[in-house]
Structure formats: C-alpha cells, structure tokens
Amino acid sequence: MAKIDLIVRRARLDGRDVDIFVSRGKIEAVRKSVKTLDPGDAKVEEAFGLTVLPSLTDVHVHLREPGFEYKEDIESGLRAAAWGGFSNIMCMANTKPVNDCAPVTELMLEKARRYWPKGPRLFPIGALTKGLKGKELAPMAELARAGCAAFSNDGVPIESSKIFRNAVEYASDWDRVVIDHCEDPYLDVAAGVNEGEVSSRLGLPAQPDVAEAMQVSRDILLSEYLDIPIHLAHISCKKSVDLIRFAKARGVKITAETTPHYLTMTEDFLEAEETEYDTNAKVNPPLRTEADRQAVIEALNDGTLDCLATDHAPHAVYEKEVEFDVAPCGITGLDTALSVTWELVREGVLTRETFIRAWTTAPCAIFNLPVNTFVPGDPADFFLFDEDQEWIVTPEALHSKGKNTPLMGTVRKGRVKTHFIAGKKIV
Ligand code: DOR
Ligand code: ZN
Numbered sequence: 346m347a348k349i350d351l352i353v354r355r356a357r358l359d360g361r362d363v364d365i366f367v368s369r370g371k372i373e374a375v376r377k378s379v380k381t382l383d384p385g386d387a388k389v390e391e392a393f394g395l396t397v398l399p400s401l402t403d404v405h406v407h408l409r410e411p412g413f414e415y416k417e418d419i420e421s422g423l424r425a426a427a428w429g430g431f432s433n434i435m436c437m438a439n440t441k442p443v444n445d446c447a448p449v450t451e452l453m454l455e456k457a458r459r460y461w462p463k464g465p466r467l468f469p470i471g472a473l474t475k476g477l478k479g480k481e482l483a484p485m486a487e488l489a490r491a492g493c494a495a496f497s498n499d500g501v502p503i504e505s506s507k508i509f510r511n512a513v514e515y516a517s518d519w520d521r522v523v524i525d526h527c528e529d530p531y532l533d534v535a536a537g538v539n540e541g542e543v544s545s546r547l548g549l550p551a552q553p554d555v556a557e558a559m560q561v562s563r564d565i566l567l568s569e570y571l572d573i574p575i576h577l578a579h580i581s582c583k584k585s586v587d588l589i590r591f592a593k594a595r596g597v598k599i600t601a602e603t604t605p606h607y608l609t610m611t612e613d614f615l616e617a618e619e620t621e622y623d624t625n626a627k628v629n630p631p632l633r634t635e636a637d638r639q640a641v642i643e644a645l646n647d648g649t650l651d652c653l654a655t656d657h658a659p660h661a662v663y664e665k666e667v668e669f670d671v672a673p674c675g676i677t678g679l680d681t682a683l684s685v686t687w688e689l690v691r692e693g694v695l696t697r698e699t700f701i702r703a704w705t706t707a708p709c710a711i712f713n714l715p716v717n718t719f720v721p722g723d724p725a726d727f728f729l730f731d732e733d734q735e736w737i738v739t740p741e742a743l744h745s746k747g748k749n750t751p752l753m754g755t756v757r758k759g760r761v762k763t764h765f766i767a768g769k770k771i772v
Contacts, residue, residue: 351765365727397728399701399705402433405604405656407436410422411440413441415746419436422679432466435495438477445488468493479502479508485512495523497524522575564577568599604653605681606632608694614632652711656678660673687759688759725768
C-alpha cells in the first residue's frame with residue numbers, strides 16, 4: 346500500500362462500519378473497520394457514530410460576485426458549500442459584470458483560490474450570450490480557456506432559437522454543455538408564481554407550466570436534430586418530465602436537473618397565512634402543484650431527471666420584504682439541501698442510490714468533474730455527517746448571506762461535522 350496520510354476510523358458507509366485510507370488526496374482503500382490499527386504517521390479521524398457520504402456536486406449556484414456581494418460573495422458562498430457537503434460548485438453567469446469574458450472568470454477563480462484554497466472547487470459557467478442579452482454569442486473559446494466548465498443564459502431565457510442553436514453547436518466545439526433555463530419568453534417571464542388556483546386566490550400575476558414545457562420541447566428537438574447534449578436546468582413540472590422521459594426513450598442526449606424545493610414544496614408555500622404571502626417562496630420557475638411534485642419525485646427516482654442542483658439564489662432580506670410582484674425570484678439552498686434531501690431518503694421518498702447518483706455521479710459525468718465513489722484512485726472527497734442531529738433553520742445557522750428560504754424556523758435533521766476534499770480537512 347502507498348504511504349497513508351489519513352485514516353478515517355469507524356465511519357458508517359451504506360450500512361457498514363469502515364476504515365477509509367487516504368494517500369496523496371486519493372482513496373487508497375476502504376476496509377471493514379477493525380478494533381485496533383497501527384496508524385503509523387497517518388493522521389487519524391475518529392468517525393464513530395457518524396455517517397460518511399461522498400461530497401456532493403452542485404451544478405447550479407448563484408454566487409453573486411462580482412457585482413452583488415451584498416447578497417453573497419465567493420467567500421461566503423463557498424463557506425455555505427463547504428458546510429453543506431459540496432466539493433464541486435458550478436456558478437452561474439448572471440453577475441455584474443456578466444461572466445461573458447475571461448477577466449470575470451479569472452476573478453471568480455482567483456477569489457475561490459484565495460479564500461478556499463483547499464476547496465470547495467469552483468467551476469464558473471460562462472454566459473451563452475454577451476451580457477445575457479440573447480443577441481450575440483459570448484466568446485466561448487476565450488471563456489473555456491479561462492476555465493468555464495459549461496455555458497448558460499440562466500435567469501434570462503433565449504428568445505431566438507437560431508441564436509440558441511448556434512450557441513449549442515459552438516459550445517460543443519469546445520466540449521462544453523449548454524445549460525438551458527427553460528422559460529418561454531412571451532409568457533410572463535419570472536412571475537415566480539404558478540398559474541392556477543393559488544395565483545387566482547392571491548391575485549398575483551403568474552406563469553403556467555407550459556411556459557417551461559414549451560422550451561423543454563424546443564430543446565429536445567434541437568438536441569435530437571443536432572445530436573448534441575443539452576442540459577435542462579431546474580425542471581419543476583409534470584409536463585416537462587413527460588417530455589424528457591419520451592425524449593430519453595428515443596435516445597435524445599438530453600439531461601436534466603431538479604432542485605430540493607420542487608421535491609418538497611408546492612405553490613401552497615406562497616400563502617404564509619390566510620391573507621398573507623411569502624416572498625421567500627417566489628422562485629423561477631415557480632413552485633407548482635402536488636401532482637407536479639409527485640411527478641418530479643418519480644422522475645428523479647427512475648432516472649428521467651438525472652441530477653439534483655440547488656439553484657441557490659441568495660437575495661438580501663430587504664429585497665424580499667416588499668410587495669410580491671417586485672420581490673426578486675430565488676431561494677437560498679446550499680445550507681439546507683443536504684438535510685432536506687437526506688430526510689427524503691430516510692422517509693423512503695428517494696432511494697439512497699437515487700440520492701448518490703443525483704448529487705454525485707450523474708452531475709460529475711455530465712460536466713466532467715471529479716467524483717468520489719470510494720474506489721481506489723478516486724479523489725478523497727467526503728464528509729462526516731451526524732444524521733440524527735436536529736437543527737433549526739435560523740439566519741445565524743445559515744452560512745450563506747442569503748436568508749431567503751421558506752424553511753426559515755423549521756427543524757431539520759442531519760448536520761455536517763467535518764468535510765474533506767482531496768484528503769484535506771476544509772471545515
Ligand atoms: O429564482 C431564480 N433566481 N431563478 C433564476 O432563474 C435566477 C435566480 C437568480 O439569479 O436569482
Ligand atoms: Zn434559472
């Protein structure tokens with residue numbers, strides 16, 4: 346065996362007590378735990394009573410820097426990621442300036458290196474079009490060279506199918522996948538409320554599920570025609586899921602993500618009290634109906650939806666404390682995602698296999714990112730997790746600057762105790 350730098354003792358891995366041996370940042374061996382062990386000069390981490398999970402990957406995060414550091418910055422966002430169990434973070438381009446040129450990408454990477462040199466690893470997503478305006482393609486070769494791992498116009502749907510097609514083709518020349526925010530630009534963009542009973546009762550401008558499904562179908566047809574993969578962001582409704590299932594059965598190279606909020610919340614979360622509304626539940630795409638939620642759960646379990654992502658969208662408290670129609674869309678997610686989705690595993694809503702695939706192997710395969718499957722040679726990215734520790738979602742308990750979550754005040758289960766990336770303790 347190579348020289349061992351770290352031994353994690355008696356961790357619970359999928360029902361077994363194991364010792365994990367790490368050498369030069371990689372998994373060397375995972376063995377059934379033994380009573381006594383001579384560690385030599387290796388560091389020892391006692392994990393008795395704790396669950397070990399491979400670090401998670403989040404391919405859809407808004408870190409807000411540059412330009413909106415009052416909402417979040419790279420230091421605080423990566424802190425929330427580290428404590429949230431994430432080793433790989435892909436951050437969206439809707440910053441100010443937009444990430445549509447190499448200096449912005451470089452700034453993001455430089456900040457990540459400065460504040461979190463041992464990880465979480467940051468993979469910026471370049472803009473698909475200049476300024477996210479949907480008119481001219483961004484310089485993708487330059488962005489890919491600077492370190493962008495994918496391209497997206499997230500937050501702003503692309504109106505022109507011609508420009509979108511060109512973007513998909515051009516991105517594929519640089520071996521990058523396009524992530525599409527699917528929203529028909531002619532149907533009340535970013536309303537943040539599902540069109541239906543709840544929106545009528547509250548008298549709010551709303552967006553129907555077909556606004557999402559229409560662009561999902563466009564993307565499926567384009568992906569099939571071009572024979573190029575397209576990744577669909579934050580899928581929220583049954584109509585989209587049905588289209589994706591049909592497309593996959595035809596062999597279309599489409600992949601898709603959903604978020605913890607579409608698995609656990611519905612439009613009912615908008616009604617905080619009888620006469621009140623909760624702007625923290627305003628998100629784009631909007632929280633949908635119970636039938637949609639069930640369809641999304643089923644699709645994640647059967648693999649129609651490949652992966653989970655948080656769509657972590659932090660906003661300042663004062664920005665959300667306004668009339669509903671002027672409040673920005675978004676839910677902060679990095680701090681709560683692990684507890685919320687692991688609770689679903691404990692309740693039998695998601696299988697453990699689905700959880701692991703959706704947060705680790707699938708996103709890493711789609712975007713070519715490092716992943717730990719506890720096989721020798723894998724990066725030693727894992728965290729020790731107290732499954733039973735209860736905690737209350739309070740502003741202080743969240744590491745992110747974003748406190749905008751409908752889960753505020755609720756009790757969650759499961760806390761990260763310590764997190765290793767490439768064998769180094771990051772928190
Ligand atoms: O709710 C959302 N918030 N959806 C998006 O697409 C963008 C995001 C943001 O940047 O706040
Ligand atoms: Zn989006």
